Amino acid sequence: MLARMRFLAGLLLLTTPLTGPSTVVQGWDSSPVYVDPTQRALVPDEEAQRLAERVEAQDQSIRIAVVPAASLATTGTREQAARAYVDQVVDLQREDGVYLVVFGGAIVWGSAVGVDTPIAEILTDELGKHSRSDPVGTLNGVLDQLDVPKADDGGFPIWLLVLVVVAVAGGLGLWWWKRRPGKDEGPALYRPSYDVLPDEADTLEERQALAREDVTRFGEELDAADVRLDGVDTSADVQAAMDAYADAGRVVDAEPTDEQLRSVRDTVEYGRWRLACAQALVAGTPKPARRALCFFDSSHGTSVTDWMYTPPGGKAREVPVCAACQARLSGGTR
Ligand SMILES: [Zn+2]
Secondary structure, three states: OHHHHHHHHHHHHHHOOOOOHHHHHHHOOOOOEEEOHHHOOOOOHHHHHHHHHHHHOOOOOEEEEEEOHHHOOOOOOHHHHHHHHHHHHHHHHOOOEEEEEEEOOOEEEEEEEOOOOOHHHHHHHHHHHOOOOOHHHHHHHHHHHOOOOOOOOOOOOHHHHHHHHHHHHHHHHHHHHHHOOOOOOEEOOOOOOOOOOHHHHOOHHHHHHHHHHHHHHHHHHHHHOOOOEOOEOOHHHHHHHHHHHHHHHHHHHOOOOHHHHHHHHHHHHHHHHHHHHHHHHHHOOOOOOOOOEOOOOHHHOEOOEEEEEOOOOOOOEEEEEOHHHHHHHOOOOO
């Protein structure tokens, strides 16, 4: 009887980890830096706040979590457990960007999703400079290497800032004017995954209808895909694809704006990719790449979005671009 109860207790511990990936993702709703209440000695509130201020000022999405080391699964190596945990977090958050998770004093794991960031190298470098009991130093070091400006700590004299702003403003205005995107340029509007004539997506109503059709087609693909196979675990990929379908369906059933339609396009694209990953698992082939390489230079790496671009002497068309090229084309400062 006692043995049985102990077994049950063990089972409960396994099924309710201290801080699961869903807790982290929920925490990110209110701040990009989530610190589990048990980890405040490691990352105090004011340090978490300072990290959040640094991260929030960024165009690219950076998410940080500090969770107890006991959140790691006990099967496999610590690295495997950390990787699996971060993969789950990424699946739930479903957003391109850089993810950093500190597992107490045990291990720090990073993941760059859909962005061209050598996060493994950067983390290894910073972990070599800071002790395990100094995750704040490690995280700030990583942000430094990601070129994230330091939070304003009030040490910079305001009068100097005003002088610089006044001096720069004139030139910057002119620069912005010159670089302002033309009428045919900007983030690509909704285009379905199937071929349509350019004038079939002229109005918002037409784009909404195309998106609804696209989501319906994706649903049919999910129904038709036979991704169950004994001995191959495709459940995570299939579930992610179905979640993407459900999310996209909710948006197109309302009256989505162009901004929301762009996110539908990303969601459906992500869902199709996860479905393709499941099919690759069953077929025993490598998982497909998430997105095309940057149109401007393949050495920039994977694209993060599509952009309307008019080549010199050519017609405006959509091209896949990396984060840096997106910033350049949108006239951003980075
Ligand atoms: Zn690029």
